[in-house]
Amino acid sequence: MVALLVFTLCSLLAGLAGNIAALAVVRALQGLGGGLLNPVGQAIGLSAVPRDQRGRLMSLFALPLIIGPVCGPPLAGWLIASASWRWIFLINIPIGVVALIASARILPADPARESPAPVERIDGAGLVLLPGGAVLIVLGATLLDRTWHGVIVLIAGLTMAGLFVRRARRPSGTTPPLVDLRLLSRRPFRGGTAVTVLFSAAYFGSMALLPLYAQGVRGDSAAVVGALSLPQAIAVGLTAQIASRLADRIPPRRIVIAGTATGLAGAVGMLAATWADAGYPLLLTAAVLVGVGSGATLMPAMILVVRDLDGADTPRATTLLNLVQRLAAAVGTAAVAVVANLLLTRHLPGGAAAMLALSPEARQLHRPALSTAMALTHIVSITLTAAALLTALHTLRAPRRTRPRPEKVTQ
Secondary structure: OHHHHHHHHHHHHHHOOOOHHHHHHHHHHHHHHHHHHHHHHHHHHHHOOOHHHHHHHHHHHOHHHHHHHHHHHHHHHHHHHHOOOOHHHHOHHHHHHHHHHHHHHHOOOOOOOOOOOOOOOOOHHHHHHHHHHHHHHHHHHHHOOOOOHHHHHHHHHHHHHHHHHHHHHOOOOOOOOOOOHHHHHOHHHHHHHHHHHHHHHHHHHHHOHHHHHHHHHOOOOHHHHHHHOHHHHHHHHHHHHHHHHHOOOOOHHHHHHHHHHHHHHHHHHHHHHHHOOOOHHHHHHHHHHHHHHHHOOHHHHHHHHHOOOOOOHHHHHHHHHHHHHHHHHHHHHHHHHHHHHHHHHHHOOOHHHHHHOOOHHHHHHHHHHHHHHHHHHHHHHHHHHHHHHHHHHHHOOOOOOOOOOOOOOOO
């Protein structure tokens, strides 16, 4: 509830921000609230249901995959076109108030304890190293195509992340690590987390390309761009519902492998459709395949990771999973943006910014070259998705069954 309150108040402040610096600061504070919601909410839910119903519960967690992407982009495009960008944040306020009231009435109370639980000390050094390293990694990846300073920033971020990993693996004193990396020693957890990281980077990175292609190459409006996300979002949400429920009946490994393979086919299709500038029907068909692959990969992979965990391992696992997924999505998006800008700069000085500023006549003149540049950018997503598929095939293998040797009969 505190996280909801922080997110809602910061949405109000973001809507009232007077300049870009104030907006950036408030958005960072908003992230503190938003970052707490998923892992804590998932931990509450997973602790309340038995093991054989966790797949069904995860299907409920997948509902935002339908509601958010389906309602968000069209609503944002309409708000920008008819009102102001500020309403993208202000609209969160009534939703946050309703969520707070619902949480107060619905969420289970904390169980009563005979003796108060000891309060764990917060790993202050880890709190500096992990978020700081994550921000510098994303920032450095974003700046790689602009200046050599990006390399320095990226190296600094990787160094901080490495120091955090070293600290988390060797906790000192009574202070527990900020993130429990010891969970990665378990093969299913390690494999499922690796698939989640790779596929999240590929999927969220590719999501940035369709709007850029629609606005920069085809010259469409923000409202049209928002509507283009509907088919893929619906495919993600519906597939996640089905796949999460199936994970209680069949091995999640099979679902994850089928999902990554489908996502790979869709990523290749998006490259081909963009290269040929074939129009939206073929492009959206490929995007729907990517969405089906995402729905059949991310949630089943998380189910595979958390289904057999108990006690304190459950909130630690959801924290780690949400952390690596968010970081992977940010790095994947940054990588795709950098590659796209580099390829566009080869044909158009100024890159993506210059492309978005073209007049309709100039856009038609440069359209073939711009389509080719945008198509080649999909190689990043294809590579990451292929790596996710290979990882699923290699690390999520079912344990081998060994036949008992027959005993020797002696006379």
